[in-house]
Amino acid sequence: xxxxxxxxxxxxxxxxxxxxxxxxxxxxxxxxxxxxxxxxxxxxxxxxxxxxxxxxxxxxxxxxxxxxxxxxxxxxxxxxxxxxxxxxxxxxxxxxxxxxxxxxxxxxxxxxxxxxxxxxxxxxxxxxxxxxxxxxxxxxxxxxxxxxxxxxxxxxxxxxxxxxxxxxxxxxxxxxxxxxxxxxxxxxxxxxxxxxxxxxxxxxxxxxxxxxxxxxxxxxxxxxxxxxxxxxxxxxxxxxxxxxxxxxxxxxxxxxxxxxxxxxxxxxxxxxxxxxxxxxxxxxxxxxxxxxxxxxxxxxxxxxxxxxxxxxxxxxxxxxxxxxxxxxxxxxxxxxxxxxxxxxxxxxxxxxxxxxxxxxxxxxxxxxxxxxxxxxxxxxxxxxxxxxxxxxxxxxxxxxxxxxxxxxxxxxxxxxxxxxxxxxxxxxxxxxxxxxxxxxxxxxxxxxxx
Amino acid sequence: xxxxxxxxxxxxxxxxxxxxxxxxxxxxxxxxxxxxxxxxxxxxxxxxxxxxxxxxxxxxxxxxxxxxxxxxxxxxxxxxxxxxxxxxxxxxxxxxxxxxxxxxxxxxxxxxxxxxxxxxxxxxxxxxxxxxxxxxxxxxxxxxxxxxxxxxxxxxxxxxxxxxxxxxxxxxxxxxxxxxxxxxxxxxxxxxxxxxxxxxxxxxxxxxxxxxxxxxxxxxxxxxxxxxxxxxxxxxxxxxxxxxxxxxxxxxxxxxxxxxxxxxxxxxxxxxxxxxxxxxxxxxxxxxxxxxxxxxxxxxxxxxxxxxxxxxxxxxxxxxxxxxxxxxxxxxxxxxxxxxxxxxxxxxxxxxxxxxxxxxxxxxxxxxxxxxxxxxxxxxxxxxxxxxxxxxxxxxxxxxxxxxxxxxxxxxxxxxxxxxxxxxxxxxxxxxxxxx
Numbered sequence: 109x110x111x112x113x114x115x116x117x118x119x120x121x122x123x124x125x126x127x128x129x130x131x132x133x134x135x136x137x138x139x140x141x142x143x144x145x146x147x148x149x150x151x152x153x154x155x156x157x158x159x160x161x162x163x164x165x166x167x168x169x170x171x172x173x174x175x176x177x178x179x180x181x182x183x184x185x186x187x188x189x190x191x192x193x194x195x196x197x198x199x200x201x202x203x204x205x206x207x208x209x210x211x212x213x214x215x216x217x218x219x220x221x222x223x224x225x226x227x228x229x230x231x232x233x234x235x236x237x238x239x240x241x242x243x244x245x246x247x248x249x250x251x252x253x254x255x256x257x258x259x260x261x262x263x264x265x266x267x268x269x270x271x272x273x274x275x276x277x278x279x280x281x282x283x284x285x286x287x288x289x290x291x292x293x294x295x296x297x298x299x300x301x302x303x304x305x306x307x308x309x310x311x312x313x314x315x316x317x318x319x320x321x322x323x324x325x326x327x328x329x330x331x332x333x334x335x336x337x338x339x340x341x342x343x344x345x346x347x348x349x350x351x352x353x354x355x356x357x358x359x360x361x362x363x364x365x366x367x368x369x370x371x372x373x374x375x376x377x378x379x380x381x382x383x384x385x386x387x388x389x390x391x392x393x394x395x396x397x398x399x400x401x402x403x404x405x406x407x408x409x410x411x412x413x414x415x416x417x418x419x420x421x422x423x424x425x426x427x428x429x430x431x432x433x434x435x436x437x438x439x440x441x442x443x444x445x446x447x448x449x450x451x452x453x454x455x456x457x458x459x460x461x462x463x464x465x466x467x468x469x470x471x472x473x474x475x476x477x478x479x480x481x482x483x484x485x486x487x488x489x490x491x492x493x494x495x496x497x498x499x500x501x502x503x504x505x506x507x508x509x510x511x512x513x514x515x516x517x518x519x520x521x522x523x524x525x526x527x528x529x530x531x532x533x534x535x536x537x538x539x540x541x542x543x544x545x546x547x548x549x550x551x552x553x554x555x556x557x558x
Numbered sequence: 559x560x561x562x563x564x565x566x567x568x569x570x571x572x573x574x575x576x577x578x579x580x581x582x583x584x585x586x587x588x589x590x591x592x593x594x595x596x597x598x599x600x601x602x603x604x605x606x607x608x609x610x611x612x613x614x615x616x617x618x619x620x621x622x623x624x625x626x627x628x629x630x631x632x633x634x635x636x637x638x639x640x641x642x643x644x645x646x647x648x649x650x651x652x653x654x655x656x657x658x659x660x661x662x663x664x665x666x667x668x669x670x671x672x673x674x675x676x677x678x679x680x681x682x683x684x685x686x687x688x689x690x691x692x693x694x695x696x697x698x699x700x701x702x703x704x705x706x707x708x709x710x711x712x713x714x715x716x717x718x719x720x721x722x723x724x725x726x727x728x729x730x731x732x733x734x735x736x737x738x739x740x741x742x743x744x745x746x747x748x749x750x751x752x753x754x755x756x757x758x759x760x761x762x763x764x765x766x767x768x769x770x771x772x773x774x775x776x777x778x779x780x781x782x783x784x785x786x787x788x789x790x791x792x793x794x795x796x797x798x799x800x801x802x803x804x805x806x807x808x809x810x811x812x813x814x815x816x817x818x819x820x821x822x823x824x825x826x827x828x829x830x831x832x833x834x835x836x837x838x839x840x841x842x843x844x845x846x847x848x849x850x851x852x853x854x855x856x857x858x859x860x861x862x863x864x865x866x867x868x869x870x871x872x873x874x875x876x877x878x879x880x881x882x883x884x885x886x887x888x889x890x891x892x893x894x895x896x897x898x899x900x901x902x903x904x905x906x907x908x909x910x911x912x913x914x915x916x917x918x919x920x921x922x923x924x925x926x927x928x929x930x931x932x933x934x935x936x937x938x939x940x941x942x943x944x945x946x947x948x949x950x951x952x953x954x955x956x957x958x959x960x961x962x963x964x965x966x967x968x969x970x971x972x973x974x975x976x977x978x979x980x981x982x983x984x985x986x987x988x989x990x991x992x993x994x
Contacts (some may be wrong), residue, residue, distance in 0.1 A: 148931075150597060150599055150929070151925070151926075151928055151929045152925065153925075153929050163742070180950075183847070192848065192853075195846070195847040195848065196847070196848045196915075198916050198920060199846050199847075199848055199915070199919045200918050201918070201919075201922055201924065201928070202919055202920075202921065202922015202923040202924075203923065204846075204923065220926070221922060221925065226621060228794060247860075248827065248857070248858065248859065248860040249860065250860070251859075251860025251861070252856055252860045252862075252863060253863075254885075255815070255860065255861070255862050255883070255884065255885065256863035257865045258814045258815045258883070258885060259815060259863050259883050260863075262813070262814045262815070263713065263813045263814060263815050263817075263883070300713050307690060317646070346821070367812060368711050368811075368812065368813065369711070370707045370708040370709075370710060370711035370712070371708050373705055379905050389960075398870060403950055404644060404648065406633075406640055406643075406644035407641055407644045407645055407648065412641070415697060416641075416693070420697065420700075423697075423700040423701050423703075423704045424704065425700065438724060444704065446700060447700075477645065477649050478648075480648075480649065480651055481648055481651045483651070483961050484670060485650030485651075487600060487601060487602055487670060488602060488653070490599075490600050490667060490785075491600060491604075491930040491931050491932055492932075493927075493930075
């Protein structure tokens with residue numbers, strides 16, 4: 109099948125994961141910093157990551173985008189490093205560095221030759237507490253994040269639609285607010301907003317250190333104790349409790365039209381259980397459900413029903429499940445119509461497929477095939493140690509433990525078709541759901557002459 | 559205080575001289591060669607195949623034929639239809655991908671040691687016995703048309719397409735390899751079969767493997783997998799003439815930002831001064847935060863989220879291009895800065911410190927690239943397609959180190975042409991219009 113369909117969805121892929129219990133070790137420093145070391149001695153390379161258990165869903169109301177803005181500002185210097193010197197130093201060592209922010213976490217990473225780990229820890233420890241910000245740097249960087257928002261979101265109807273859809277999905281929970289922030293709020297963020305967020309939440313007892321690559325755990329522990337050990341924790345940091353969703357009693361629907369839409373689509377998303385520590389079974393069943401319904405562009409139930417046959421209604425279908433979040437997961441299906449199919453027809457065809465599935469149940473052959481693929485993922489995942497590092501970082505900042513990560517492959521293998529059907533009946537509930545249509549606005553003035 | 563410590567630390571580190579990469583050249587009994595890095599740590603093999611030609615082999619009136627053909631290779635082969643093929647592949651937990659690029663067809667495969675023979679046999683079917691069933695053709699054609707429509711409304715795609723169209727005239731490089739709504743709609747099964755016969759052949763084949771496989775096993779695999787391909791393929795394209803002059807082309811597109819795609823002619827990969835040019839571009843427009851364009855346009859002024867420039871040596875033309883986006887109100891200012899940075903580099907070249915830092919970065923980061931079976935196989939196949947020797951990984955850093963400040967100043971005068979820079983601007987930029 110064609111792999112590069114140009115569509116603006118975030119798709120849930122099968123989580124690459126692997127137990128690797130013999131290659132993963134952990135320790136905790138006295139100040140509360142938790143650390144995970146993943147050994148891979150194939151190349152003299154190390155990935156050093158610092159994950160903070162703070163994301164956009166932890167922002168004060170009215171300050172949306174501050175977690176992401178602070179992430180940018182973390183490169184603007186400390187008492188000992190000039191603005192930009194952090195990245196310049198990493199680059200001068202032949203390394204790469206960057207950072208990313210999501211609903212539940214903010215993370216910083218460098219990828220360097222193994223013998224540079226000491227220097228990376230020196231600098232990362234320095235900026236955990238030592239950030240200094242000039243008003244001028246804050247002003248300029250705010251312009252950068254507004255440009256980033258304009259590029260990622262405001263120029264892309266699919267992204268704008270995604271923002272509107274999430275806002276409709278969550279009646280109360282901050283997952284309904286975009287990570288990059290609403291534009292009017294992001295434009296008003298200040299230096300003091302960033303520093304106050306920073307002072308509270310950037311602390312060893314709110315962070316996870318991940319070191320992955322050609323290292324041994326004792327060396328990492330010694331280095332971490334030297335560099336991160338002396339940093340004082342934030343006292344009185346409470347548990348991460350966000351506001352919760354009220355019972356959802358009514359289906360929500362939205363339609364958006366934009367002259368820049370090339371390819372209309374219908375998307376339905378449902379609130380779903382997420383992976384929880386000691387309780388990942390429902391999430392495992394939902395992982396299978398997404399694979400069965402729409403995980404494969406040729407053989408999945410949606411593909412066979414909607415893209416094959418005499419009168420196909422869709423050029424593309426998919427199902428997704430994202431269960432790695434602190435509070436709530438999301439399950440969904442998406443379909444792109446063929447040129448002569450309306451979104452209304454396509455949506456009722458999708459509903460027909462879901463209803464039929466709830467009647468027919470799971471095809472055992474397809475189920476067994478997916479199980480074997482998930483088992484093989486454990487082997488392929490070992491090829492990408494940075495991916496494993498991200499897997500652990502995401503897990504440990506979304507309420508899971510190392511034991512949960514290592515148990516996940518076996519929990520997947522233990523899923524039964526009955527588990528999948530029970531999860532399907534629970535989740536495919538329209539009163540939990542938002543159904544969205546993104547459609548073209550026919551406007552001949554905006555086309556481009558080829 | 560600590561600042562000085564860092565400086566001392568910098569000096570103390572000994573940089574690895576080169577990437578330690580034990581590459582073997584394997585020649586199959588049937589005469590097909592491949593490069594191999596054996597690593598038995600993880601029980602799977604990554605295989606990369608590249609066949610020169612790609613979408614540039616399309617006849618003008620059949621633009622998109624090679625792309626559609628490549629997307630159909632896994633949609634039914636031998637006695638398996640599309641469903642049967644996908645089921646067989648997934649039952650083996652093998653991963654295949656097929657893609658058409660401007661100058662090549664790329665085939666990537668990863669398969670487990672436990673069922674390697676079955677996986678290779680299935681992949682052989684796709685490569686040598688694709689079916690191009692009528693229903694599969696229509697289904698994938700619909701997906702390609704959907705992509706083309708999306709690109710017609712994507713400012714990034716519009717900018718790149720417009721740049722190529724202005725630059726390359728009637729050469730295949732002037733148009734998108736996906737084809738147009740019209741050409742793709744009119745492709746027949748015969749066109750697709752003819753594209754297949756021309757685009758997959760043994761005379762322009764590059765293969766690399768990394769992982770849990772020995773040289774003998776790979777030799778056998780090569781003949782099984784690729785021995786059935788025809789000996790020769792379709793005639794390769796001619797050189798593309800460069801038709802673009804300096805200036806600005808504005809394409810109206812609604813939105814808060816303009817997308818700007820800019821560039822002029824580049825340099826061949828096998829040019830003796832390529833390494834000097836590569837370092838020059840890294841200092842000017844490398845994707846890193848310390849590159850000049852990133853510093854001037856993003857860090858100092860906040861006019862963009864990211865800007866970089868690239869050397870793109872293709873098989874039949876060479877480009878030096880860059881891309882960024884900026885608010886419509888600041889696009890003109892950002893373009894002026896790019897122009898003046900181009901001019902400053904042309905006039906005064908780089909500093910000793912910039913050259914030293916960039917060499918340290920490029921030589922230090924090179925060994926970090928080789929960090930997984932899939933990645934290594936991809937690098938090895940690219941090296942072969944670029945005509946590089948098998949010991950290239952051992953000598954590459956020395957070539958970087960050998961570049962002097964004089965070399966950089968010289969290549970700046972030769973490569974950079976501030977007046978020839980053309981900016982394609984897709985958006986509604988304030989105060990900017992197409993130059994006559």
